Amino acid sequence: MIQLPNHKSSTLVQVGDRVLVRFGTRSIRAEVIEDLGGIGVGGRQIVRVKALEPTDGEREEFEVAADELN
Amino acid sequence: MVSRSLGKWNIHRKAELDQMESAHGLTGGTSRGRRYATEQINHAYAMLLSSQFQGFCRDLHSEAVDHVVTHFSGGNGASASLLRANLVWGRRLDRGNPNPGNLGSDFNRLGIDFWDQVKSAHAWSQRRKDRLEMLNEWRNAIAHQDFSNVRQPLHLNDVRAWRTACNGLARTFDRVLSRHLTAIVGAQPW
Numbered sequence: 001m002i003q004l005p006n007h008k009s010s011t012l013v014q015v016g017d018r019v020l021v022r023f024g025t026r027s028i029r030a031e032v033i034e035d036l037g038g039i040g041v042g043g044r045q046i047v048r049v050k051a052l053e054p055t056d057g058e059r060e061e062f063e064v065a066a067d068e069l070n
Numbered sequence: 071m072v073s074r075s076l077g078k079w080n081i082h083r084k085a086e087l088d089q090m091e092s093a094h095g096l097t098g099g100t101s102r103g104r105r106y107a108t109e110q111i112n113h114a115y116a117m118l119l120s121s122q123f124q125g126f127c128r129d130l131h132s133e134a135v136d137h138v139v140t141h142f143s144g145g146n147g148a149s150a151s152l153l154r155a156n157l158v159w160g161r162r163l164d165r166g167n168p169n170p171g172n173l174g175s176d177f178n179r180l181g182i183d184f185w186d187q188v189k190s191a192h193a194w195s196q197r198r199k200d201r202l203e204m205l206n207e208w209r210n211a212i213a214h215q216d217f218s219n220v221r222q223p224l225h226l227n228d229v230r231a232w233r234t235a236c237n238g239l240a241r242t243f244d245r246v247l248s249r250h251l252t253a254i255v256g257a258q259p260w
Contacts, residue, residue, distance in 0.1 A: 040132075
């Protein structure tokens, strides 16, 4: 018998959505490119995003929790 | 309780892999053509197994990172994004096979001697690790159509043995990460 965590996950954003990621003291416009589903703490949605603007050699793709997006 | 990543492996990823078992069973007859068809299905099954296991390992890493980030960012979204981005930056599982080297490299960044812990957690871990290595050698052979480093043909029982090894490793990874996260964040993650 497989026992799964009993939190419900919710989908806040979808692949293709344009979002704003707060990254340190600035914000970066990005697009959601992959939905990893509700695998975060308490079932929160984790997504992979791609920056839509130059990031000065920093990471262009990264993961964020959907509830941390603006 | 298990991680959400292991839950997904046990249900959704299992269902995907079971479809390959069904496809193998649907290829009937004893002709030479049938043997060729089943071998191609075995190749596809091995590729799918490796990619699904890669997906599981990446999910588990992301899930573990979320626990670390949630604990250490103190609810500050800007810090959380920064911390998370750095923990997954250059992650080998995003681009490469889920071979033992890549797994160790990625999970060790969470402050754990990953394979040492996995081996001490279960007596069969070394054997399972060897089978995972073989699965990834086959994955590369199939992807590049270069079979010089593997012994052909690939049988269904080979893939089944690798799948059993992946199942065992998935359970051990889940347990080892749970123990490790409990030690560093002070609360059981799952």
